[in-house]
Amino acid sequence: MPLYEYYCEDCRKDFTLLQPASVNKEETACSECGSSQVRYQMSTFSSKIPLRSTPSRIKAGPLTADELPNKNILNLPIPKHVSEYHD
Numbered sequence: 001m002p003l004y005e006y007y008c009e010d011c012r013k014d015f016t017l018l019q020p021a022s023v024n025k026e027e028t029a030c031s032e033c034g035s036s037q038v039r040y041q042m043s044t045f046s047s048k049i050p051l052r053s054t055p056s057r058i059k060a061g062p063l064t065a066d067e068l069p070n071k072n073i074l075n076l077p078i079p080k081h082v083s084e085y086h087d
């Protein structure tokens with residue numbers, strides 16, 4: 001589950017919530033004062049959570065896409081071996 005960062009207009013605090021991606025961010029309330037005057041900022045999933053900071057990965061086997069810190073890495077082109085550039 002990703003972390004979402006919000007800013008509360010009422011108490012002027014930043015706060016983060018661990019929410020499913022499907023949650024309606026327009027209806028999120030401040031965790032401090034309960035105000036609905038919150039602004040959704042950016043997910044800080046990759047910048048603030050140290051990789052493997054929690055012992056949540058207990059199963060053995062190859063990584064799945066969900067476990068990658070950055071899924072976009074799957075969209076990178078695969079480097080060719082140098083020999084493929086020559087006939």
Ligand SMILES: [Zn+2]
Nearest residue numbers: 008011030033
């Ligand atoms: Zn607040």
